[in-house]
Amino acid sequence: AQSVAQPEDQVNVAEGNPLTVKCTYSVSGNPYLFWYVQYPNRGLQFLLKYITGDNLVKGSYGFEAEFNKSQTSFHLKKPSALVSDSALYFCAVRDFGQGGKLIFGQGTELSVKP
């Protein structure tokens, strides 16, 4: 069965420092991976996705993610964090076996302090 794991419930970063939000996956076949962000009282917003090709995927708001097949990871990164990046981040993998649903990790709360 497809699954994703986000090993950190919370990540704390100082503004201006680089940030990493971790995600590992377990799939049979090729993984199709996504990152979404949820701001307080808002729905999920799509950040980026990996399907194939370049292992470094660039997305919205200056975020990028690095796909590493050998480590089965898809970590979200940003070179310089902003206070406004504080939100809940979800990694997800596409499950082709059930209508193309997304299987989500449990989420990681990112807190960026000034």
Place this chain on the structure above:
Amino acid sequence: DADVTQTPRNRITKTGKRIMLECSQTKGHDRMYWYRQDPGLGLRLIYYSFDVKDINKGEISDGYSVSRQAQAKFSLSLESAIPNQTALYFCATSDIHQGGLETQYFGPGTRLLVL
């Protein structure tokens, strides 16, 4: 995403009551989904629909039903609400044009409290 709307945004109800959550989209997408979000569990799929005549159960469909009234509308019903259905509910849509690799777009969510 403003193209996917959900009503109501917040709802408090009592155990045993029937309630309906509504989702509308102007993106012209064929596929629609209902998820629920619980703290520490991420989002889990309740039902999904590929078109008006195609509705399928997700991983946690017990206690829920859905109706796809039109391409743009997908409603979720709780026939007899119970407290463990207290959650944040999201509707999502996606297109089919990317060979199955399409992005899902989410509504703002409905926060439901069952007393």
